[in-house]
Amino acid sequence: MSQxxxxxxxxxxxxxxxxxxxxxxxxxxIDATIEQAQDAFHKIxxxxxxxxxxxxxxxxxxxxxxxxxSRVAGAYQDFRSQRMQTSRMRPIxxxxxxxxxxxTAAKPTSAxxxxxxxxxxxxxxxxxxTPTSAGGGASGSMNSKALIYYRxxxxxxxxxxxxxxxxxxxxxxxxxxxSAFLRSALTEIEAELANPK
Amino acid sequence: xxxxxxxRYNFEMSVALGIVVGTxxxxxxxxxxxxxxxxxxxxxxxxxPSVVAFPSSGGVVVGADAKRYRLTEPHHVIHxxxxxxxxxxxxxxxxxxxxxxxxxxxxxxxxxPIVVVRDRRMTMPEISSNVLLHLKRxxxxxxxxxxxxxxxxxxxxxxxxxxxxxxxxxRLAGLDVMRLINEPTAAALAYGFGRDRQQVIxxxxxxxxxxxxxxxxxxxxxxxxxxxEGDFFLGGDDLDRALGEVLAAECxxxxxxxxxxxAALMMKLMMGAEAIKMHLSENDAAEGEIDGLDxxxxxxxxxxxQITRKQFEDLIAGYVNRTCEVTKQVLLTAGIDAxxxxxxxxxxxxxxxxxxxxxxxxxxxxxxxxxxxxxxxxAQGAAIQAGSLVGNLSAGTxxxxxxxxxxxxxxxxxxxGNVVLPQQQAKRPILMDVNPATxxxxxxxxxxxxxxxxxxxxPIERTRVFTTSRDNQTRVEIDCCRGEARRYTExxxxxxxxxxDLPAKPRGDLKIEVSFRVDADGILHVRASDQTTGVRQxxxxxxxxxxxxxxxxG
Numbered sequence: 110m111s112q113x114x115x116x117x118x119x120x121x122x123x124x125x126x127x128x129x130x131x132x133x134x135x136x137x138x139i140d141a142t143i144e145q146a147q148d149a150f151h152k153i154x155x156x157x158x159x160x161x162x163x164x165x166x167x168x169x170x171x172x173x174x175x176x177x178x179s180r181v182a183g184a185y186q187d188f189r190s191q192r193m194q195t196s197r198m199r200p201i202x203x204x205x206x207x208x209x210x211x212x213t214a215a216k217p218t219s220a221x222x223x224x225x226x227x228x229x230x231x232x233x234x235x236x237x238x239t240p241t242s243a244g245g246g247a248s249g250s251m252n253s254k255a256l257i258y259y260r261x262x263x264x265x266x267x268x269x270x271x272x273x274x275x276x277x278x279x280x281x282x283x284x285x286x287x288s289a290f291l292r293s294a295l296t297e298i299e300a301e302l303a304n305p306k
Numbered sequence: 307x308x309x310x311x312x313x314r315y316n317f318e319m320s321v322a323l324g325i326v327v328g329t330x331x332x333x334x335x336x337x338x339x340x341x342x343x344x345x346x347x348x349x350x351x352x353x354x355p356s357v358v359a360f361p362s363s364g365g366v367v368v369g370a371d372a373k374r375y376r377l378t379e380p381h382h383v384i385h386x387x388x389x390x391x392x393x394x395x396x397x398x399x400x401x402x403x404x405x406x407x408x409x410x411x412x413x414x415x416x417x418x419p420i421v422v423v424r425d426r427r428m429t430m431p432e433i434s435s436n437v438l439l440h441l442k443r444x445x446x447x448x449x450x451x452x453x454x455x456x457x458x459x460x461x462x463x464x465x466x467x468x469x470x471x472x473x474x475x476x477r478l479a480g481l482d483v484m485r486l487i488n489e490p491t492a493a494a495l496a497y498g499f500g501r502d503r504q505q506v507i508x509x510x511x512x513x514x515x516x517x518x519x520x521x522x523x524x525x526x527x528x529x530x531x532x533x534x535e536g537d538f539f540l541g542g543d544d545l546d547r548a549l550g551e552v553l554a555a556e557c558x559x560x561x562x563x564x565x566x567x568x569a570a571l572m573m574k575l576m577m578g579a580e581a582i583k584m585h586l587s588e589n590d591a592a593e594g595e596i597d598g599l600d601x602x603x604x605x606x607x608x609x610x611x612q613i614t615r616k617q618f619e620d621l622i623a624g625y626v627n628r629t630c631e632v633t634k635q636v637l638l639t640a641g642i643d644a645x646x647x648x649x650x651x652x653x654x655x656x657x658x659x660x661x662x663x664x665x666x667x668x669x670x671x672x673x674x675x676x677x678x679x680x681x682x683x684x685a686q687g688a689a690i691q692a693g694s695l696v697g698n699l700s701a702g703t704x705x706x707x708x709x710x711x712x713x714x715x716x717x718x719x720x721x722x723g724n725v726v727l728p729q730q731q732a733k734r735p736i737l738m739d740v741n742p743a744t745x746x747x748x749x750x751x752x753x754x755x756x757x758x759x760x761x762x763x764x765p766i767e768r769t770r771v772f773t774t775s776r777d778n779q780t781r782v783e784i785d786c787c788r789g790e791a792r793r794y795t796e797x798x799x800x801x802x803x804x805x806x807d808l809p810a811k812p813r814g815d816l817k818i819e820v821s822f823r824v825d826a827d828g829i830l831h832v833r834a835s836d837q838t839t840g841v842r843q844x845x846x847x848x849x850x851x852x853x854x855x856x857x858x859x860g
Contacts, residue, residue, distance in 0.1 A: 182767075
């Protein structure tokens with residue numbers, strides 16, 4: 110019986126955390142690594158995955174466990190993608206999520222799960238206007254060769270291998286010499302190499 | 307645990323089928339206390355062709371028997387229905403697939419493909435439900451018990467619409483589809499269930515119609531998919547067609563008749579191509595003739611052929627290269643080095659081709675595991691998941707299934723679950739599958755805002771808050787799409803959710819909360835609400851190409 114109570118209490122706790130940052134839903138410290146997050150998520154799944162409670166709970170209870178698990182999965186994904194993003198800029202640990210100040214953004218306090226205010230606005234009835242550029246998308250405009258090396262550089266950074274990342278990034282630039290994005294990423298790595306924390 | 311009886315394996319109460327509905331073949335199985343038992347066809351066959359025939363003599367014929375009508379009545383034999391199910395008929399690849407079949411496909415309501423046989427019009431889920439019903443009946447005959455619950459597998463790259471349509475097919479066949487699971491994940495489950503290992507594996511699933519490759523981390527009973535990629539229109543059928551075209555050209559050259567307008571002839575050539583392909587997997591050359599090619603004005607009815615393995619490999623190299631590119635891509639996405647993959651599972655009939663195996667070995671610098679039976683391993687995984695969901699897995703199931711995976715030994719159990727072993731409750735496997743595509747909504751200026759990334763674990767829910775872009779805007783349309791492109795129009799539209807009767811406010815004042823939830827079946831549910839008034843509109847997206855809303859239960 111305690112298994113049932115445990116999972117219901119957990120679900121209640123998670124559903125109450127409406128605007129918490131990802132690490133809180135995973136019950137991790139803010140500076141946890143990707144590996145720790147993975148372990149935490151696996152641990153949660155072992156006790157709270159909705160599939161293992163199919164027979165023990167009422168449909169409503171199962172629904173709330175499923176919702177809680179789904180939100181934690183969302184937090185896990187957010188945590189991972191944040192880590193990959195920050196690791197691009199700072200391979201050394203620093204996990205403060207980057208809030209993007211938005212001019213037309215909703216107030217951050219009101220948004221459940223809105224670690225980031227909206228980057229865009231809702232479409233109007235007839236969205237008009239031709240967008241001028243695709244913005245600073247990382248992979249949008251890169252050719253496939255540059256993209257492959259850029260990804261490899263990312264992988265190297267996640268391993269903490271700065272020198273490897275530097276080499277891969279240079280290869281990426283050779284693949285796409287025009288890309289300002291790649292050059293700025295290279296500068297970041299070089300800066301990181303020059304004064305390690 | 308407090309009820310002792312509930313732990314005992316109860317055959318009558320908890321039988322759930324694991325079903326693979328393939329492009330060319332279907333397999334069904336159930337978990338038993340000692341392994342996995344396959345559902346046999348009328349002639350004792352484990353593999354049931356996914357073919358539905360509507361012969362002139364009347365009735366519906368499914369499976370091996372239906373395949374026989376391919377020569378006599380090619381227009382009345384529906385095969386490869388999986389290529390159309392849940393698809394938008396206007397999609398270019400679907401149009402291309404239509405050129406490869408001899409039956410009539412037309413546009414039906416909601417842009418879904420409709421099969422027309424004589425005066426009958428049938429949706430793709432209806433066609434598919436015939437195959438499922440056939441399997442269900444075979445299972446009921448074999449096990450002597452009615453069957454309701456099932457787990458059905460789908461290719462990892464199946465879209466929302468394809469998944470909905472597959473569930474619909476199950477419903478039409480009188481099955482309660484408890485879960486859709488991805489084929490590569492099912493294969494990994496069959497391989498790893500009960501092993502209790504820590505390892506990273508790759509599942510390379512190259513079947514008759516689709517190609518998928520997944521990287522998984524096995525952590526005890528947890529099966530986490532790290533990344534999955536695929537190509538929906540890439541499979542053995544394409545290889546057959548490549549060879550079939552060569553045979554057609556030969557036919558034109560030697561017999562002086564172009565066979566392409568003749569459906570029955572082309573079918574014969576394609577079947578010949580398939581046989582040659584299989585022969586070349588075992589031999590260095592194929593030589594012989596295809597007979598029975600009766601055409602008006604032809605110089606004979608026999609087409610001699612002589613093809614070496616090398617020639618065939620040159621013909622299919624482009625397709626095989628594509629699978630390798632996708633594999634390299636998925637490794638990058640998963641953040642896994644090829645050398646740290648400890649096992650590569652080959653799934654799907656096309657992995658029997660030596661060139662495919664050779665190229666996989668080049669990518670991983672390691673020989674792939676070819677000891678598993680590619681056609682059956684996915685069904686075993688589905689059966690294990692089905693057993694797990696109804697709660698009757700035992701440790702023996704895993705061991706038995708694994709032996710079967712490792713040895714492809716014949717006939718696990720002849721006639722049912724009457725072998726009684728000491729029961730040991732197995733740890734239930736926990737599957738963490740992934741969302742196959744990036745899901746986003748359209749924002750001002752025609753751009754997209756991502757709500758769920760590709761390769762996110764499912765079930766998952768993510769919520770974002772948006773706002774209005776004009777003063778006194780009382781209505782917003784939330785256009786949902788699938789794809790990675792920044793521009794909305796470059797993605798695949800999924801459907802639109804409308805929030806109406808919003809209070810008139812200056813732009814930017816309204817807070818509209820949009821939630822994307824992908825359930826464990828990989829099906830998207832979108833919810834939107836206005837936080838200021840609490841106006842809540844929830845809708846299941848009507849996906850183009852999927853069965854229409856009134857057909858869906860609930």
